[in-house]
Amino acid sequence: MNAAASPTEIPTDPARLAEAFRLFNQVSEELSTAYGALERQVEKLTAELAAANAETQRLREQAERNARLAAMGEMAAQLAHQLRTPLAAALLYAGNLENPELPAASRTSIARKTVGRLKHLERLIQDMLLFARGEALGRETFAVADLIGDLAHTFEPLARQRGVAFDPPDVAAGLTLTGNRKAIAGALTNLLENALQAASGHPAAKVALGVTASAGQLAFSIRDNGRGMAPDVVARLFEPFFTTRPEGTGLGLAIARGVARAHGGGIDVASAPGAGSAFILTVSRGSAGGQPPT
Ligand SMILES: Nc1ncnc2c1ncn2[C@@H]1O[C@H](COP(=O)(O)OP(=O)(O)OP(=O)(O)O)[C@@H](O)[C@H]1O
Ligand SMILES: [Mg+2]
Known part of the structure; x- marks a missing residue:
């Protein structure tokens, strides 16, 4: 009979059996340590991935905010133009109110038009702020x-x-x-x-x-x-x-x-x-x- 046991043969000699158990335990322990190490590695990589994702999100939000601010810079000249017209109209109307001869009915009508133009201005500014501060939405x-x-x-x-x-x-x-x-x-x-x-x-x-x-x-x-x-x-x-x-x-x-x-x-x-x-x-x-x- 061959001295070396084939992998399928179960050794019957107690010394060899003990050796086989010892080897089995050693391999089990090594496997368990390796598994633990692998688990820690996966945890570490998962945490790193989450941090990288958060950083990517932060950078993307920053880039989008920068793009929006740049767009706003371009819009500034247009905005000045947009504000100028209702402002000029409001000034014109308000100037008319200075006339002491103005009949009461005209005074009321001009005051209403002035407020109308000023409200238009206010809406423009509010809309611009909403556009600029979009990220602060609750x-x-x-x-x-x-x-x-x-x-x-x-x-x-x-x-x-x-x-x-x-x-x-x-x-x-x-x-x-x-x-x-x-x-x-x-x-x-x-x-x-x-x-x-x-x-x-x-x-x-x-x-x-x-x-x-x-x-x-x-x-x-x-x-x-x-x-x-x-x-x-x-x-x-x-x-x-x-x-x-x-x-x-x-x-x-x-x-x-x-x-x-x-x-x-x-x-x-x-x-x-x-x-x-x-x-x-x-x-x-x-x-x-x-x-x-x-
Ligand atoms: N349902 C619609 N049918 C036809 N044209 C539309 C419609 N919605 C929008 N538009 C066109 O798109 C343009 C832009 O619309 P937007 O709402 O941005 O500005 P607005 O209505 O002109 O001004 P406001 O800032 O007061 O809303 C309008 O002027 C109009 O020509
Ligand atoms: Mg509209």
Whole structure:
């Protein structure tokens, strides 16, 4: 019989059995130590990866903020121009108020116009600040039905006054969203105002607001059967100060997109001249990983 046991043979000699056990224990211990070391290595690498991810996120946020500030620098000259017109008008009106001969009715009317121009200025400045400070948006969890209720409350009388049908959606009571309620309401208000402006005056004018929830996202749709837009207008929609309205600031959509992006979403547009427009604003339902506006 061969002295060396083959791997499948179990040794019967007690000395060899003891040696086999000793070897087995030694290998087990070595394996267990190696496994422990491997586990620690995995933990270390996981921690390093998390730190690297956090650093990447921080750098990306910084780069986006820098890009936004650079864009704001470019916008400064345009902004000065935007502020100059309402300011000049307000100054002109206020100057008229100095006239002691002015009848009371004219005085009231001029004062009202002055306040109107100053309010326009204030809105421009507030919009600019929202655009610049996008990353400082606070977050809360709220019922989507409450948000829609608030919007409908504000928007319904305006639509009625302009002869535009408006249909707010029914939203499931349990549907919630985490994000900045005020900013999201502002973005949707702008889309609704745009839709109202586009639809009013058209036959059977209507604006429809819809909400669709999917696993991680909420999509708000704002559709109108108004004038629609040519491709060259669609291409410039989100440019700050791009407007086709004499009273417009052209900041509404730039800010709305910034808000959607800050909530991990965006805005899609479908439109054609004469065929109305559809704007879909999406936000992430948790939105913790949202990016600052760009
Ligand atoms: N639903 C729509 N139908 C047709 N045109 C639209 C619609 N929404 C936006 N637009 C076009 O896009 C332009 C830019 O819209 P945006 O909301 O950014 O600025 P605005 O409405 O002109 O001014 P404001 O700053 O007061 O909102 C509008 O002037 C208009 O020409
Ligand atoms: Mg607008």
